[in-house]
Amino acid sequence: MGNIISTELLKIKRYSVVKAGLVMMSLSVLMSCFYSTASTNKVWDFQDFIQQVIISNCTLFFPIIITLVAVYIISRETTDDTLKSILTVPISYKKLLIAKFWLLLFLTIVFSIFNALLSICFNAFLGFSGMDIHMMLMSAAQIIVSDILVYISVLPIIIVCAFAEGKSLLGVAVAFIYGYFATMEGSMLNWFPIKAAMILVDPKCGSEYGMSYKIPPAAMSIIGVLVVSILLFQMLNRTKKNVYMKSKRKVKVKQTRRKGW
Template identity: 30%
Template sequence: MIGIIRAEFIKLKRLHILLIGMIGMSFPAILSIFTQKVTIPEKQIRNFDFTTLFNHTVWNSTTIFMPVIFTLMGGYLINLEYKNDTLKNLSTIPISFPRLIYGKLIAMSIISILLGYYSYFITLIVGSITGLTVPDLTPLLKGFKQMTVLSLCTYISVLPIIVFTSRKQDAFMGGVVVSFLFGYFSMFIKNATLRSIYPILAGLTIIRFDTNQYMNTSGSGSFIISLITMAILLLLTNLLIIMSYSGNAHT
């Protein structure tokens, strides 16, 4: 399994999809600053500091960018095996196709966390360039912790979409569309319990993110229910892999 994961990282060095992911993860912070600048003065946030910037970046990442980027990259990595006709080659080596899929998904989980770190540092750079001041280290440490956990939770939330839409060659782009809608519709769920159940928002509950400013609701979701949601998504992903790929290239 370690060899498969290492191979995926070696492949990424030669693929433009990594660059696309990095560019995409630069936008949450940039969009946060841009929105603040173009908003009419009456709607602008008076004390726009690093804390506010991190909160905006977390919200934009969760509802727009992360679901799309993670689904695009994860689906692309799996789709390579169809394009490169790996199914035939696996008959000559002791690796089953399901094992290969697991390796790719684990590699993508590491990439998702690294992209979360990348987005965090981009936020620092964007904030510094635009002249935001940091009163103390608290918002920096909180932002780092939140981006780490949120990246993994958001990736887990789209895992079933990645696996389900990657069963056929080039079908993963449909998953990208589904993930976009998945994130977009999360903005309209205000009930605290539903936010703990809805996969995209469960990650926000886990990091204790205050959604009041973004969803006009201050009710806190359930941390336990959100963790259960993540566990169910991992179980569902495992079942989809078993059902979809167990008959391929069995060794």
């Protein structure tokens, strides 16, 4: 598995979608910048700015970014016609996908670090108070953890896209709607995975709307999504394997030579 992951890491430099992901992460910071400067009724500080960056990441940008990157990376094996060569090594499709999921986790951390550094630079430009070494490290950790939790939240969508050929763009659209629902407020949203990601990293989540969310339901929601993702992956992989074995038997039957003349 380690060799497969290393190989996937080496492929990153060929993926233009990674650069697109970095650009989209910068758009999240820009949007937060415009939002903070447009608000005249509130005195912003560094913590408020980072909170807005996390909201933009979780609800509007990162669900789309990580799903789009996942769809691209997984579909490249089919579009580049390299899957049949990889499977003869032999490497099972299951192991290949697991390696790609680890790669996506690595990219999530890379995107998050880039996003955090850009947020710090923009805050220095805007001049919001309260930025010191401790707050910078805490904010970077919040951004990284929130994006990892969002990645876990959209993992079922990514898994379905990995096994449903030709429906990748539909998965990106679903991820956008999925993330947009987290912009709403309500007690039931305490169990909504992407909202849960925001609740777990931001204790003030929803306070400006008079909401008080609880951490235990949010944590249970994320754990539940992770368990569902594992079960869904096992089920779809077993189904794909059975379909492949049936098609292989049919090919063998057709290739069997008839006796006699």
